[in-house]
Amino acid sequence: MSDAPAPARREGIPLGRIAGIPVILAYSWFVIAAFTVIVYGPVLLQRNPSFGVTAYYVAFAYALLLLLSVLVHELAHALTAKVYGWPTQKIVLNLWGGHTQFENFTATPARSVIVALAGPAANLVLAGGAWLVLAGSSLGIVADTLTNIFMWANFVIGIFNVLPGLPLDGGRIVESAVWKATGSQAKGTVAAGWAGRVIVVALAYWFIAMPLLAGVTPDFSLLMITVLVGGFLWMGASAAIQQGTLRGRLHLVSATALATPAVGIPATATVADIRRVATDGTAVVTCGPDGRPQGVVDLHALAAVPDFAAGSTPATAVSYALVAGAYVPEWSQGQELIQYLSQLEGREYAVVDHHGVVTGLLSQNAIVGAITGKPVRPRKHPQGQNR
Numbered sequence: 001m002s003d004a005p006a007p008a009r010r011e012g013i014p015l016g017r018i019a020g021i022p023v024i025l026a027y028s029w030f031v032i033a034a035f036t037v038i039v040y041g042p043v044l045l046q047r048n049p050s051f052g053v054t055a056y057y058v059a060f061a062y063a064l065l066l067l068l069s070v071l072v073h074e075l076a077h078a079l080t081a082k083v084y085g086w087p088t089q090k091i092v093l094n095l096w097g098g099h100t101q102f103e104n105f106t107a108t109p110a111r112s113v114i115v116a117l118a119g120p121a122a123n124l125v126l127a128g129g130a131w132l133v134l135a136g137s138s139l140g141i142v143a144d145t146l147t148n149i150f151m152w153a154n155f156v157i158g159i160f161n162v163l164p165g166l167p168l169d170g171g172r173i174v175e176s177a178v179w180k181a182t183g184s185q186a187k188g189t190v191a192a193g194w195a196g197r198v199i200v201v202a203l204a205y206w207f208i209a210m211p212l213l214a215g216v217t218p219d220f221s222l223l224m225i226t227v228l229v230g231g232f233l234w235m236g237a238s239a240a241i242q243q244g245t246l247r248g249r250l251h252l253v254s255a256t257a258l259a260t261p262a263v264g265i266p267a268t269a270t271v272a273d274i275r276r277v278a279t280d281g282t283a284v285v286t287c288g289p290d291g292r293p294q295g296v297v298d299l300h301a302l303a304a305v306p307d308f309a310a311g312s313t314p315a316t317a318v319s320y321a322l323v324a325g326a327y328v329p330e331w332s333q334g335q336e337l338i339q340y341l342s343q344l345e346g347r348e349y350a351v352v353d354h355h356g357v358v359t360g361l362l363s364q365n366a367i368v369g370a371i372t373g374k375p376v377r378p379r380k381h382p383q384g385q386n387r
Helices: 029-047 054-084 108-134 139-159 171-182 183-211 220-247 270-277 299-304 334-339 366-372
Strands: 010-019 021-026 089-093 099-100 260-266 283-289 293-297 320-322 327-329 349-353 359-362
Touching: 010 089, 010 270, 021 054, 029 054, 029 320, 054 089, 054 099, 054 139, 089 359, 108 171, 171 183, 183 220, 183 260, 260 349, 270 299, 283 359, 293 299, 293 349, 293 359, 327 334, 334 366
Parallel strands: 021 089, 260 283, 327 349
Antiparallel strands: 010 021, 089 099, 260 359, 283 293, 293 320, 349 359
């Protein structure tokens, strides 16, 4: 049986690159395309009986125009970010519209707002252009219908996205305002997330509760759209609140503060050597000839070695291996520390000082506990096995 890793699951259909930015059409987009044809096709046919089956082709064209509108929206984000040197990893067009995924960058409140509002601004420009086309000439019934749809779609996308709550672009205004006032981006993100939840409640009240209170049954397609959009916004707002909360605790992630005190010994040492340096509450890390940490002594295995065999039992017999490179400088902290450790497979990491001397042992559980504020139950390490 082959041990080769399974190929990574494709996120969608690559559409190529624009300005060097990969554009991907997620498979989920076909769901919203089908929904548009099924729901909007009959509406077009009712309004224009002469369309016949063409109404469904026009509805599909509407879905494509929405896709184009979202692409322009996301490109506006990406190209504006490029002005500030923010690298864009990709643009994904999906069921919920789309999103632009950036790589690591340093933001400021003002730049964050400018990049965020570039998207809605682009949609309003498209809406204005479509209005000029409609005002300038008659295009024929199909083209006129699609242009009118394109105009209103972009107008709604532009206005809706400036509503002040995450995950909408307007949420960046709330985030940046709180960020500027408090000096904490994390507090701004949490505030904007809660604003996003308020928007969901307002939409549900306006489009569902008000008609029901008035004794009117909400239109089914409008009800479905409200539920889908509201669900998406609620999930995005909740994710923003969680992200902001975790980001607000990043200052607590410090190699020095979270590490258990430890001493380093040569991997060629014996159990007797370990017992001479080991003290209660202190971990013991074995190091290779180059001084780099290689393993951690299992204290249970150490205690099981009888005294008469302590001088002849090697340290490697009572230790389990660390993964390659599983050591960090004692001054490491915050996002930088988390990003480095995320590239390693192990769950424990030696902490070293400026001279490479082992001073501590850092566990993944301690980091997770610091970020979440919840204690994480430690896992046992069987001798010779790294977990």
